[in-house]
Amino acid sequence: MKRINILIVAIVAVFAFASAGKAQSNFAVGATLEDFTLSDTNGKSRSFNQLKGKNGTVLVFLSAQCPVVKMYNERISKIAADYAAKGINFIGINSNVTESLEWVKSNAEENYKFPVLIDKGNVWADKLGATVTPEVYFFNEKNALLYHGAIDNDRSGKNISDNFLRAAFDAKLEGKTISKTKSNAFGCTIKRVNG
């Protein structure tokens, strides 16, 4: 039994490390997200519609170990706090097979005030086509995708000249057209259960 367990862990690890990270998905700006339910880091079932904001919702793909996410954590918390008051909610989602629940939970408690959902089997990463962390999807109140990609244009945070996500929020809140609806998120490849 022990041997079988070790074998299973080894197979999962091999698949995880060999992951190509390229998700095939047609989920593009304008598409509508169906409601879904996942467990949060406390094991509680949470649905997207329960957690969404009255003016919009951000689904942010996170990792407990990715150095790029670590560089963004302070900015993510600040943006989430700034816009929570304006009716835009953040929901974290972790799809990395290589990160244990305990690890994700302690990291979430340390860094975020919003819930972090556990995407077992990277089902939602696949459906949305998320490939890296951090990567954000901003939906309006009807769950239509308005912006997808990076939070801003500088992972170090030292030379930000384009605050993509804040700009999308502001345009949405002001009823204007979002000028940039798609950017490339730079970061760590999501470690999937299969390539």
Add this chain to the structure above:
Amino acid sequence: MKNLHVFPAKAAKIIVFGFLLIQFFTLEINSQTKDAKKSLPVKAETAAALPKVTQVDASGLKNILKTNGKPLLVNFWATWCDPCREEFPDLVKIDADYGETLDFITVSLDDVEELNSGVPKFLAEMKAEMPAYLLSTQEEDTVISSVSKDWQGGLPFTILYDAEGKTAYSRMGKVKIDVLRAEINKLLPAAVK
């Protein structure tokens, strides 16, 4: 009388223990001093052997991605990226095996502060001899798009251009080394495969 007999035995034990303790610390200090003396030339030697890493910006990257009559393999990586580090030995082997028939460069996306430290140190550990660059740009999004439509920003990213500069193969995530070799082979004359 009994007490008199016990006292010297205890005292002897304490003296022996104390002696051993002094010996232990003397040996420890000597060994540390020797280690410190030994480590100095080794460190100097390592520093001297660190490979050169050239910093490039977005336009510099465009130039280094131009082919020069041969297929060109480019690996985008970073020291903090575990899959990048894991696949590196295989890439070094590819560079050694294909030699002059293939141009191969690596482009690190580490912070520019790692230009003369973390990046060359890792390359030295890997015994990597490919020309090494570090991309420093405020336009990561634009750069990612310009390299390939198939690169969504995750690392590692490996791209193979044919001799004319057309993309022959690309992969985000760890490469499957046999697949990469097969793709390179397709671009080479039968005699050099």
